[in-house]
Amino acid sequence: MSDIKSQVRTYIVDNFIMGSTGSQFKDGDSFMEKHIIDSTGFLELVTYLEETYNFVVADEEMVPENLDSLNAIDAYVSRKKAA
């Protein structure tokens, strides 16, 4: 697993799932469809990514294609870090 996926998974498990039962998720699972992250949660996730990886998420980048699964976040953050 990439460092990004591992770090973000830990963040989500610690802050959104908090040890509750029945909320396991795979790297490709949609956070919205699995009801793991709601709209306020995505705002928290964006702040976490900005502070952890030191970049700014542009308004037009706040889309499910960039943020709605671990795979999507991994690809998005990798692109931003390379830019």
Add this chain to the structure above:
Amino acid sequence: MGAALSSETLRIDCAAEVERITRWMVDAVAQQLHKRGVIIALSGGVDSSVCGALAAKAFGPKKVFGLLLPEHDSSAASEDLGGQVARQLGIEHTTERIGATLQAIGCYRWRDDAIRVLFPEYNDLWKSKIAISGGAQGGLNFFKLVVQSPEGQISEKRLPIREYLQIVSATSFKQRIRKTVEYFHADRLNYAVIGTPNRLEYDQGFFVKNGDGAADIKPIAHLYKTQVYALARHLELPEAVCNAMPTTDTYSMAQGQDEFYFALPYHQMDVALWAHNHQVPVADLAAALGIGEDQARFIYSDIESKRRATHYLHARPVLVEPVFEVGA
């Protein structure tokens, strides 16, 4: 197969609906709640005005007590209109100015501290509001802080989560203090409190938990906003009420509800919500609203997203196990 959309979709028989609601109100208050009358807070908007008129019709004006609850950021026009409605209905009413209470509890200070994180020059001479973005375009919903300097210059920035939550929770003091005052008068008079959400607000979670969301009866929560306007005209409320655009009347800059929370103006949002509730295909909604199919799809998705995000606002406190003896 979904239902068909037409100009008749949201039409109601106003006289029959008024009769149905007023009968229900009397039964609910007398038989279920065992109260002697009702409290209605009048904002000057169409929802509270219609609820007040329904209450006056249901119980007679002597069993309805009206409250005007202005604060520093609410408009003087709203207060005037609320008073006009109360006088027209012939109900006893009083004005309780809650600005000093909000000041003392820190509402404005907490809000302004968060605003100054983004705009350090912000002070009492500036105005502000929050605007929603993203969801209607297929993105994730986020919020922008819009400020206006004393010279009239407008600036905006996306709100980070901490500042967004602090501003919203600080301004929610307004709805919660209002409700505290409403329940004081309700307890004093042994009355029930009317909640005034329309169906859009109720369904999409556009209310503050233990604020405007708290009430004993909600007589128009099943009615689309378009239908509430129809009732306002039927009940012969003042023209200014029947023609008023929905605002939050919560932030110091003028702010429509669609700008703050909903994806579309209310008359389109009504159609979209009805269409979603009746499984109308995306293509039909797009044609009815004159928008693209992609945007119609985003609006359906946004309706579902807001329902999920605000589900807890409707929820009763969660218990480890039911306490059947009290029906909970």
